[in-house]
Amino acid sequence: MRALSRRKFLKGSGALIVGFSAAGLTARFVTIPGEAVAQGINGPGSNQLDSWIAIGADGNVTAYTGKCELGHGLYTAQTQLIAEELSVPFERVKLIQCDTAFTPDQGTTSGAQSHPTNFNQSNLALAGATAREALLARASTRLGVPVDQLGVKDGVISVKADPAKKVSYGELIGARTFSMTLNPNAKRKPASEWTVLGKPIPRVEIPGIATGQFEYVHNVRVPGMLHGRVVRPPSVGATLVTVDESSVQGMPGVVKIVVKKNFVGVVAEKPWQAIQAANKLKVVWTPGSGLPNQRTFHEYLRNQKPTRDTFSVNSKDVDEKLASAARVVKATYHYPYQMHASFGTACAVADVQADKATIYSATQAVHPLKSTAAMVLGFKPESVRVIFKMGSGCYGVNGADTVSYDAALMSQAVGKPVRVQLARKDEMAWENYGVAFVIDQRAGLNADGTIVTWDYEAWTPTLGGRPGGNAPGNVVTGFLAGFEPQAFAARTPAPDPTNFGNGNNAVPSYVTGCVNGRCGGTGRVASQRVMTHDVKSPFFTGPLRSPARLQNTFAHESFMDEIAASLKADPVDFRLRHLSDPRLIEVVKSAAKTANWDARPSPRSGIRRTGIASGRGMSCVLYEGDNGYCAMVAEVEVDQSTGKVSVKRLVLANDCGPISNPDGLRNQLEGGALHGVSRTLLEEVTWDDQKVTSIDWRTYHPLYLGPDVPKVETVLINQPSEKAMGSGETAVTVVAAAIANAIFDATGARLRQVPFTPERVKAALDARA
Amino acid sequence: MSIFNLKVNGRAHTVDVDPATPLLYVLSDDLELRGPKFGCGLGQCGSCAVIIKGEAVRSCVTPVSAVGASEITTLEGLGTLEKPHAIQKAFIDEQAMQCGFCVNGVVMTAKAFLDRKPKATETEILQAMSGVLCRCNTHVRMMRAIKRYQEVKS
Numbered sequence A: 001m002r003a004l005s006r007r008k009f010l011k012g013s014g015a016l017i018v019g020f021s022a023a024g025l026t027a028r029f030v031t032i033p034g035e036a037v038a039q040g041i042n043g044p045g046s047n048q049l050d051s052w053i054a055i056g057a058d059g060n061v062t063a064y065t066g067k068c069e070l071g072h073g074l075y076t077a078q079t080q081l082i083a084e085e086l087s088v089p090f091e092r093v094k095l096i097q098c099d100t101a102f103t104p105d106q107g108t109t110s111g112a113q114s115h116p117t118n119f120n121q122s123n124l125a126l127a128g129a130t131a132r133e134a135l136l137a138r139a140s141t142r143l144g145v146p147v148d149q150l151g152v153k154d155g156v157i158s159v160k161a162d163p164a165k166k167v168s169y170g171e172l173i174g175a176r177t178f179s180m181t182l183n184p185n186a187k188r189k190p191a192s193e194w195t196v197l198g199k200p201i202p203r204v205e206i207p208g209i210a211t212g213q214f215e216y217v218h219n220v221r222v223p224g225m226l227h228g229r230v231v232r233p234p235s236v237g238a239t240l241v242t243v244d245e246s247s248v249q250g251m252p253g254v255v256k257i258v259v260k261k262n263f264v265g266v267v268a269e270k271p272w273q274a275i276q277a278a279n280k281l282k283v284v285w286t287p288g289s290g291l292p293n294q295r296t297f298h299e300y301l302r303n304q305k306p307t308r309d310t311f312s313v314n315s316k317d318v319d320e321k322l323a324s325a326a327r328v329v330k331a332t333y334h335y336p337y338q339m340h341a342s343f344g345t346a347c348a349v350a351d352v353q354a355d356k357a358t359i360y361s362a363t364q365a366v367h368p369l370k371s372t373a374a375m376v377l378g379f380k381p382e383s384v385r386v387i388f389k390m391g392s393g394c395y396g397v398n399g400a401d402t403v404s405y406d407a408a409l410m411s412q413a414v415g416k417p418v419r420v421q422l423a424r425k426d427e428m429a430w431e432n433y434g435v436a437f438v439i440d441q442r443a444g445l446n447a448d449g450t451i452v453t454w455d456y457e458a459w460t461p462t463l464g465g466r467p468g469g470n471a472p473g474n475v476v477t478g479f480l481a482g483f484e485p486q487a488f489a490a491r492t493p494a495p496d497p498t499n500f501g502n503g504n505n506a507v508p509s510y511v512t513g514c515v516n517g518r519c520g521g522t523g524r525v526a527s528q529r530v531m532t533h534d535v536k537s538p539f540f541t542g543p544l545r546s547p548a549r550l551q552n553t554f555a556h557e558s559f560m561d562e563i564a565a566s567l568k569a570d571p572v573d574f575r576l577r578h579l580s581d582p583r584l585i586e587v588v589k590s591a592a593k594t595a596n597w598d599a600r601p602s603p604r605s606g607i608r609r610t611g612i613a614s615g616r617g618m619s620c621v622l623y624e625g626d627n628g629y630c631a632m633v634a635e636v637e638v639d640q641s642t643g644k645v646s647v648k649r650l651v652l653a654n655d656c657g658p659i660s661n662p663d664g665l666r667n668q669l670e671g672g673a674l675h676g677v678s679r680t681l682l683e684e685v686t687w688d689d690q691k692v693t694s695i696d697w698r699t700y701h702p703l704y705l706g707p708d709v710p711k712v713e714t715v716l717i718n719q720p721s722e723k724a725m726g727s728g729e730t731a732v733t734v735v736a737a738a739i740a741n742a743i744f745d746a747t748g749a750r751l752r753q754v755p756f757t758p759e760r761v762k763a764a765l766d767a768r769a
Numbered sequence B: 001m002s003i004f005n006l007k008v009n010g011r012a013h014t015v016d017v018d019p020a021t022p023l024l025y026v027l028s029d030d031l032e033l034r035g036p037k038f039g040c041g042l043g044q045c046g047s048c049a050v051i052i053k054g055e056a057v058r059s060c061v062t063p064v065s066a067v068g069a070s071e072i073t074t075l076e077g078l079g080t081l082e083k084p085h086a087i088q089k090a091f092i093d094e095q096a097m098q099c100g101f102c103v104n105g106v107v108m109t110a111k112a113f114l115d116r117k118p119k120a121t122e123t124e125i126l127q128a129m130s131g132v133l134c135r136c137n138t139h140v141r142m143m144r145a146i147k148r149y150q151e152v153k154s
């Protein structure tokens, strides 16, 4: 394993030598003992241009980013960004991503935050613009011509009137530092001039992946590497009593049994040997702490104490408005725990020596992992280096962090590099699930059928989460090794909201979002109350693609449809009447138009109660209150004899500001849409009184390739003069409600609990009046 | 431990392993191949597929001792970066993946099927792919790439 300094590294690659010390990086990641920064998404980055961009003597550009490729095309898009801002060919930009020894601390690559963070007037994009202006200023001095008379092409600056007068980037700065800070006023290249950014450049990793050459973290091999296998407790809450090492004595290849508090692992020379030994190892555990009954779990959530209560909005007139309304509509919605359930199980390679450690990991958070892995190992953070290597798509906090601790602990115990890849059941039974929800809603309507008040109250369980910079106990391995999850901070009553953000993704699209006189919502309903009760979860939880927004949008958008149906109003028209945000209105109209929306109330008239019924439904969202607009029309068929729902077609319109790579964006939207179908129709974590029972693809049901896949059509709305927003979580968010509304349109049966299994659909069909 | 002589992508290899070792581990750990991957280890996802005698075989549930003298083809045995196989090229041209971790299973399963049944109908292809998983849900593009391969072949 090579521990190159960035200095040497850059020398070796012929790029710039820069002052960028490891000590400087650590100092910027400050942790407060006992307080987890669990949801921190964006790190501090760096205000030093040299932290982001280096130009070699040959004029080639090396850029450094803390936002990594997770399969969403970000590596290619960031390369396009730098090529564009610096006017160099795409091929001459080398992007170095997510290595704590080299790249700025940008926290976590998540939350659909990469595009807004690195493609607006800050961080990577600003570094590109700052560098171009700095180079132009130098060229102006060198050529004796004012900047406005200079042009740039392919890394060469020339005098517009006399192109023979020119100087290259390599000549201007090659292999020397800029030694300047980012200029917050540096001018980005306007989208109208883009030639690389905004184009459907193919992703750079794809040829290597398609031909089996690409190195995932799973393929990292280092000399002397051993293989580890974890032995997780048999039930939730079980603790270790004894490990009988003699039970695996003499088994081929076994190197060591590793025990630390409740963490148990087996290290062997080869993976198959480690697996055999882990299966055979006699371990005695205490009984588990028991789990609440799954059948009544939603009632259980409602009754949990203590709670942490949050008002996202509260106009304080909701009870009064409900009392005086001409009509009140009510409904309750249930959402299950779901899991990331990555396609490949999590894997990491750690090389822990006496005083330093290197970890190869597919974590979304290299700098935070450096800090927490150091805690797990009892090291100082500066003794740990984390190098990102792509893994299987994660969709949030999957097993990548936990397996990094697994590998680190086992490597430390044997003093040799150890690779760990989790067993399918070990990942599925213990990952940080996307949260369940119970949501009660009430709406007051006036006599002319306008919503005058919207009331929302929800209960949702939480435990652990992202480890952030100092809470390794937020994921299972850290917890087993003796670290506590972030403490549950009860809070009742909820304080009044102080500002509107909708970052917690709880507020419906149809309210004004007014807090302290400032209105940030996308709708027209002024009387509004949104109250969320967090309660303690029996399972670890964490961000899963569209955290809270997916569950809440299912409830909000289904409810909007129920209200429209109670008034015999067309669902699209009724939405438009209650929306105020022009961009949200535009995506709704655009999806409806593309789908040839047939305007009429739901359910459709003349429904036959047998056979196959078909219908269409609409749903929309502004993700996180400011991070991506999306609307979807779903067309479904329901087999009324079996309750099986077939999604035939999904049409979605998306607006995430200026589009950096239209093909990459489409890929994200298509994937998000089908991920949504899978989660709406199939996915649910299950458990018995002791343990999770959804532990493989026969007990946790995903959408396979094959006949159940609908057509997906995407409409991209480009907004070159707006801010860059995220698009990784918009499409998945709107699917459940669009399908629920389509089922209602087809059959008159309302599904209020995800997933819409044939049994649940059948029950709803049978319950029709 | 026992000695096995394997023929993989046209090359002979000798390994000394426990006969019960699934072929997948031999390919990815002893031979350090990157195509076949561990997804579930249970025969439920397709991630570990290799082609043996024209069939897509799930190497995670195939003991190395069951392979015998049959030639094994993995993803890297189809084509190279410079000269990708037609089905690999179809996946590159359609940008038919996100994380790409599942691509081995999708490509090897589709190739084995279409090579046996070049004139398969759309319904037959869908049926053939229905035991293969992609959690990034890149299904739409993958089906496009598979059809493109079918067209190029004929």
Ligand code: FES
Residues within 6 Å of the ligand: B037, B038, B039, B040, B041, B042, B043, B044, B045, B046, B047, B048, B049, B058, B059, B060, B061
């Ligand atoms: S890894 Fe072999 S089928 Fe899943």
Ligand code: FES
Residues within 6 Å of the ligand: A071, A343, A392, A393, B097, B098, B099, B100, B101, B102, B103, B133, B134, B135, B136, B137, B138
């Ligand atoms: S592309 Fe990620 S699992 Fe298929």
